[in-house]
Amino acid sequence: MDQQQKKTLYQLIVNTLGCNPGQLSQGTEFGADLNASPLEMERLVSLIEREFDIELSATKPGELMNIGQLVTDIEEAML
Numbered sequence: 001m002d003q004q005q006k007k008t009l010y011q012l013i014v015n016t017l018g019c020n021p022g023q024l025s026q027g028t029e030f031g032a033d034l035n036a037s038p039l040e041m042e043r044l045v046s047l048i049e050r051e052f053d054i055e056l057s058a059t060k061p062g063e064l065m066n067i068g069q070l071v072t073d074i075e076e077a078m079l
Contacts, residue, residue, distance in 0.1 A: 001075050008051060009074070013067070016044045026068035054078055 001009070010024050019034050030036040036044070041064060045056055048070075054077040064070055 001071055001078075005052070005074075006071070009048065009071070012044065012047050012051060016040060016047060024067060026071065027066055029066045030064055048074065052078065 010021060013019065013024060013034075014021050017030075017034050017036050017040055023033065028034065030041060045064075048054075049056055052074060054074065056073055056077055064073075
């Protein structure tokens with residue numbers, strides 16, 4: 001994932017979850033750190049799929065633990 005794609009991803013997270021960009025890092029946990037609800041995570045995954053023209057079929061929104069895991073899932077879907 002290049003820097004522009006990462007910037008786009010972080011912007012989607014900020015816009016969807018209403019968090020501060022300064023809170024985001026590879027280790028940021030969606031539930032514990034950002035208090036993301038399952039519904040917010042479903043919406044985020046849907047927006048990511050549209051933005052990057054991918055399908056995160058192996059990714060269940062409730063199973064995403066942190067941003068690093070999400071980045072890995074996106075990179076694998078882009079192959």
